[in-house]
Amino acid sequence: MKRTKIIEILKSDVPGDKFFFKGWVRTRRDSKTFSFIEINDGSCLKNIQVVADDTLEHYEDIKKLTTGSAIAVTGTLIESRGKGQKWEIQAEKAEIISIAPDTYPLQKKRHTDEFLRTIAHLRPRTNKYGAAFRIRSELSYAVHKFFRDRGFRYLHSPIITGSDCEGAGEMFRVTTLAPDSPSKKDGKPDYAQDFFGKETNLTVSGQLSAEMFALSLGDVYTFGPTFRAENSNTRRHAAEFWMVEPEMAFCDLTENMEIAEAFIKYLSSYVMEECPEDLELFAKFVDKTLMRTLENIASSEYVRLPYKAAVKILNRSGKKFDYPVDFGKDLQSEHERHLTEKHFKKPVIVYDYPKDIKPFYMRVNDDGETVAAMDVLVPGVGEIIGGSQREERLDVLKSRMNEMGLSQENYWWYLDTRKFGTVPHSGFGLGFERLIMLVTGIRNIRDVIPFPRTPNSIEF
């Protein structure tokens, strides 16, 4: 008999069908002449309750089934006589696959997130983490669907990069040189002897690649791992995370913001539509305001706020900030939080930032002091998207690179696109983990990625 997943069994609308299924025991309750076994196979949040009578073969062994054990069951679907579940399975055959010893760390009670992080290899077997990672999977699909439906092409940008400065923070070095290699030059590793013949790192962004392809295929996006060697110790940062980076040709900042807003709205609607059961768990146990937040994210008009206007609002707020607000200074977390959580109480897109605090590739505005940058700020998570219209004018781009001390030689291929058929284009980066935090209400990035990499932490 073919195995059926529990999610399919529970979709039944008539009793009487015979099923064969496998899973892990979540809990067992014994009665005089039979035993209730709740089984979960990870296909959905719900367990299926199995009624195992003492007339079954190996019933003595069935009574030894502990939480975490694995079992295969053949039985008939019947309407449950108890409360709490519609269906249950009257077992005809129960075959024990393995018994988990009583040292199994997951118990039938609530554990702290901190403890579960120490057993990251087992935590997806809990309701909460199972739900989080099913949602993560569904949202990955939704990302592809959103872009594909709009005619975007999916680009695999490289993980190893030779660009010595992608401009987004500290990088992890990639090398095949032995640590004690004698091939040193002026006390530094002699990269000419290295695998690629030059210094290489893990990528901090697929943007530059995406620009090249946007200027060829039109609309493209990347979706892959990204690495930052920053010594960041916060609940919002990881050294390895996944980023979605669309890049659009013939697209200005306004259209860029429209796509960013539509993207977040699509993803939050998608998860409400496709993952109601898993979402309900988070609304119940993690964040009581989650559904209201999601409705807000999915259906409110996002505020468009020039940086200068943001500074004005903050200065007039009457609120004492730890850091002063002033043109030319970047907005601090406390400022972003005030705008999105207190003042507007919904997502806010701040744009046209001072050029001195932004990277070389952002397009200089006509005022000469701001660039066409935008950040999407959401309540609770903060910055979830950062993007810009890219500088397409060769002369302006070159002088910006000079100002910032970047070598044009290393970017000859990047500059080529401004030489040959340059066009206005724009793009942004969305932190995928931050999106999952937003839609689940989970407060720590370490709990939305299977095996988190953070400073001093890479056990799994």
Place this chain on the structure above:
RNA sequence: UCCCCAGUAGCUCAGUCGGUAGAGCAGGUGGCUGUUAACCACCGUGUCCGUGGUUCGAGUCCGCGCUGGGGAGCCA
């Protein structure tokens, strides 16, 4: 990297004024019951994070270190 907080049984925590550690859950045994984090009775459990100090005496006070968490910066 900086600031703040925490570390006690397998897990979640309590521990008074400095006087030699205890509860729930989990586990074991028995009972009961179409049960729902089942219930009832009984049973065991400790490098009190490590290290140095103060003290007659330290889980408790002080120094240093380690680990974890929160906030800040960096950003997605």
